[in-house]
Amino acid sequence: MHLLLSKWVMFMVALTDKNKCLRCGGCVAVCPKLALDLTEHGIECDAKRCVNCAACVNFCPVDAMSLKK
Ligand code: SF4
Numbered sequence: 001m002h003l004l005l006s007k008w009v010m011f012m013v014a015l016t017d018k019n020k021c022l023r024c025g026g027c028v029a030v031c032p033k034l035a036l037d038l039t040e041h042g043i044e045c046d047a048k049r050c051v052n053c054a055a056c057v058n059f060c061p062v063d064a065m066s067l068k069k
């Protein structure tokens with residue numbers, strides 16, 4: 001069960017709604033795994049680093065972040 005859960009979590013990734021994102025960089029700063037990066041294309045998430053903690057989702061002032069498989 002633990003293995004299955006770990007696999008499921010591994011494939012979660014934080015996604016950004018580019019229409020809402022203010023590019024404030026706050027989600028990048030609060031991510032404990034340094035999984036987020038603010039690029040010319042907006043916020044990008046490294047799925048290998050993301051642990052699905054939702055800190056970025058909870059921080060975002062405009063609800064632009066979500067967690068998706
Ligand atoms: S915290 Fe929200 S608004 Fe700010 S950069 Fe991240 S996704 Fe965009």
Ligand code: SF4
Nearest residue numbers: 031050051053054056
């Ligand atoms: S869910 Fe957590 S680990 Fe993943 S990008 Fe957001 S803050 Fe970082």
